[in-house]
Amino acid sequence: GQNIDQPTEMTATEGAIVQINCTYQTSGFNGLFWYQQHAGEAPTFLSYNVLDGLEEKGRFSSFLSRSKGYSYLLLKELQMKDSASYLCAVMDSNYQLIWGAGTKLIIKP
């Protein structure tokens, strides 16, 4: 079956760095996505990885290792507004997104 695993909840301190991991097993692979979802709102697109390596976009970076079925989202210089759920999703061979359950990130002052 298809499976996406990510931690349920993480806590970090304002100004610090946090890494959210995601492992996956899917039928085919056409890219891995990270979305941010604030409470009560729809998800917003953060990043896309289809090749191995690190993609950096401002304070956020996303890493992919296809051989290990592994990705992480790295958030630097954490701000209170980064408190949200972070969803990992893999696009399978049918170009359908398979979603993880999301990681709730709590930022403390």
Added chain:
Amino acid sequence: GAVVSQHPSWVICKSGTSVKIECRSLDFQATTMFWYRQFPKQSLMLMATSNEGSKATYEQGVEKDKFLINHASLTLSTLTVTSAHPEDSSFYICSARFTGFRETQYFGPGTRLLVL
């Protein structure tokens, strides 16, 4: 990024009525749109895949006669919740498949449905 709109953003209705939700891709054409439902503190649940000009593909356990989907044009898909009941109260979110320089999905802002 690309823009997807959803209307209405809030609906409160009586049990037994039907509710139509519209999803529009504003600056790109989307041959495929997706409808999700999300209950509080739970993950997104894919309800159906909507393809322009053809019948929607429903996920297991989703009643196609209750959740009617019409994808009449390359920029518009509609979800109609027929004879809504309180258990249908949820956050309904659409997304549109973007096939530009990379394949991804862009989400609408969601529609909160409350059935009394």
